[in-house]
Amino acid sequence: MAHSNEMGAPLDFKGLWQYDAAPEDKSQVKIAPRYNHFINGKFVEPDSGEYFDTISPSTEEKLSEIALANENDVDKAVKAARKAQKDWAKLPGKERGKYLFRIARLMQERARAFSVIESMDGGKPIRESRDVDVPLAAAHFFYYAGWADKLEYAYPGKKASPKGVAGQIIPWNFPLLMAAWKLAPALATGNTVVLKPAETTPLTSMFLAELIRDAGIPDGVVNIVNGMGATGAALVNHPDINKIAFTGSTPVGKFIQKALAGRDVSYTLELGGKAANIIFEDAPIDQAVEGIINGIFFNQGHVCCAGSRLFVQESVANEVMRKLKYRIDTLVVGDPLDKNTDIGAINSKKQLDKINELIQAGIDEGGQVYKANVSTPDKGFWCAPTLFTEVSQAHRIVNEEIFGPVLTIQTFRTPDEAIKKANNTAFGLSGGVWTDKGAKIFNVTSQLRAGVIWANTYNKFDPTSPFGGYKESGMGREGGLHGLTPYVNLD
Amino acid sequence: MDFRNTPRIDQVAVEEKVARFGTRSIKKESKMQALKLALSMIDHTTLEGMDSEGRVEQLCHKAMQPIVGQPDIPTVAAICVYPLFVKKAKSVLKDSGIKVASVATAFPSGHALLQYKLDETKFCVDQGADEIDMVISRGRFHQGDYNYVFDEIAAVKEACGSAHLKVILETGELGTLDQVRRASDIAIAAGGDFIKTSTGKVNPAATLPVTLVMLEAIRDHYDKTGIMVGMKPAGGIRDTKTALKYLVMVKETLGSAWLNPDWFRFGASSLTNDLLMQIMKQKTGVYQSLDYFSQD
Secondary structure (H helix, E strand, O other): OOOOOOOOOOOOOOOOOOOOOOEOOOOOOOOOOEEOEEEOOEEEOOOOOOEEEEEOOOOOOEEEEEEOOOHHHHHHHHHHHHHHHHHHHHOOHHHHHHHHHHHHHHHHHOHHHHHHHHHHHHOOOHHHHHHHHHHHHHHHHHHHHHHOOOHHHHOOOOOEEEOOEEEEEOOOOOHHHHHHHHHHHHHHOOOEEEEEOOOOOOHHHHHHHHHHHHOOOOOOOEEEOOOOHHHHHHHHHOOOOOEEEEEOOHHHHHHHHHHHOOOOOEEEEEOOOOOEEEEOOOOOHHHHHHHHHHHHHHHHHOOOOOOOEEEEEHHHHHHHHHHHHHHHHOOOEOOOOEOOOOEOOOOOHHHHHHHHHHHHHHHHOOOEEEEOOOOOOOOOOOOOOEEEEOOOOOOHHHHOOOOOOEEEEEEEOOHHHHHHHHHOOOOOOEEEEEOOOHHHHHHHHOOOOOOEEEEOOOOOOOOOOOEOOOHHHEEOOEOOHHHOHHHEEEO | OOOOOOOOOOHHHHHHHHHHHOOOOOOHHHHHHHHHHHHHOEEEEOOOOOOOHHHHHHHHHHHHOOOOOOOOOOOOOEEEEOHHHHHHHHHHHOOOOOEEEEEOOOOOOOOOOHHHHHHHHHHHHHHOOOEEEEEOOHHHHHOOOHHHHHHHHHHHHHHHOOOEEEEEOOHHHOOOHHHHHHHHHHHHHOOOOEEEOOOOOOOOOOOHHHHHHHHHHHHHHHHHHOOOOEEEOEOOOOOHHHHHHHHHHHHHHOOHHHOOOOOEOEEEOHHHHHHHHHHHHHHHOOOOOHHHOOOO
16 A cells, blocks of 8 residues: 555545533532541541642642641551551451452442542543543452452462552552552452552542442551652651552652662552554554554553554555544544543643653654644643654654653564564563464564553453563553462462 | 455454444534434435335425424435336426435345346436445355456446446445455445445344444545545434434544535435434424324
């Protein structure tokens, strides 16, 4: 198709018929004006006396204010967790499982509220929070509830005992889902937890705290404190924790690794990525284009496993480019609560600035930029879907994780070239391969150095499947049987 | 042209994409606009053994005045009948602007000599048919005799003269989406003005995944040649909700140029009244009794 004669004028997706706004009803959701720490089963005021605002990135309106945890608050939370741990671990696995099942079911019951809050606080489209984040979060609790009384089968011939108190620090891109990824395996195995949500997206964690209270989970088993980096550091540096689980950026991951060096604290880190998504000429092109879109524009590109480096075989590059442009012009960017929205708001001003800085760097270094022909609201933080061609592995935007809706596109001629370029990165979290040939899938995927590789699909998640990275994308696995291991000592 | 190597289709991904179109929420004015648009795209159809001139006459009146006393509601695009009723339909519809489409080429099986098929096509055109809905030879297609299928379509196209040709692939008999894509490419290359999913006599008839694959074939042809080809899903589209999903799919796959009866049609019968019912609901805020809608 490389030499196909392209005659048709570009298609027009704008005229004639536009969708009217179809916002999800938020009147049923009550957000309190202020949230305190959740420690030892109760909501308690912060030792610091300080609160910080959480805003909606799509309207810049203040949604609520959240207690800021200092070292004393963190200490209180860790002590509560320590106190609760023995009894929690002593419970028969079946009983712990029941609690987890209860959390899962309550989460399903409150799914709509969780979705609406997640979209308001984080900016992600309701289509995703409703269809992905919340159902998957509940699924994680269901899945690990099943493991709670089957640990002896998970580790035949060994005795699995809990690590103790786990400090868990989660990111702002999938706030509720990441809380579920962290809490479910920890609780199933008899650990107690101090969870620190990200400072831009604390609200669903506070709703989760209410849910945990309503589910009757014993006091102190789950404690939630909010704050910025200093709060996270206080948790990491606390002398009485046994395990740290962190999902977030690679620089913070390095800091945690340094802080924990020489201490008897085990840790799992799930960090950044710069995944290669490889399109061969024998791929189903129209479906691959949709996969590219899902790979990079899912959740505004705020996805550690986003397929941010696209590699297209040269013979189909023109066709793929044309179709990508068509597709991004049909994406609806705007109000996260609108059911038709495909791409919501960038999570924070800080993140938008970082994305814009990297886009500018791409332009300055000679990349050809294409921005989707879409309108964005005036208020709030927005970034139209962006494509870059004429870039190479030497470009900054190809090397650094952008964590936004920005795709870099390169071409290749042979599978070996694609594999070499795909592996030419400091990261190794995920990757994608698109081809109709089964043999090629096995050949290429077995040579890619990444923890998760999708073939003819992208960004598919399931609680039963382990997830985690190679190289600077982190260590340890979450999900599946593998996700239990970081939370147990094996004798 | 070599039709052995047509673009590959991944069925799982097509179904996911279709599900995503299905989540579009069409409200308020955009809904009213879509309802009227869908109505104006209908090929109001009767293809039964017991059809009669009287039945066809009723159908034509329904086409011209879908609902009494609502002049702002559009008429349907065409009526679709068997060849023997074309003359009657033309005489009733006259200069209403509503087209007469006739099935031809030994509809629905297509099992007949090519010469018969061409004669039947010419007969329909002589009777005044504006559009011919032909069926492809599925047997020859499955035998891999793609050139035969191509030649047959080209011959029927020639017999059509100035009448528009819609090529029915009968996707319910093709088995896979890869085959749907291949048949679409053959029909387009051989000169079909429209490609159409089904006769309505085979289950499954039109589906959203099949239609998406055909729309993508149309798009690829347009990108390569600049030539537009029309699309007609037919059979099994009975309710408004489904029809709106089709419109969303057309809008987001081919764009606004295809969102009119010249380039997109629904082959349907019961859909007409369901759309009318929804239009009246939008207008009045309440559902009307079915007795208010003529059954023709």
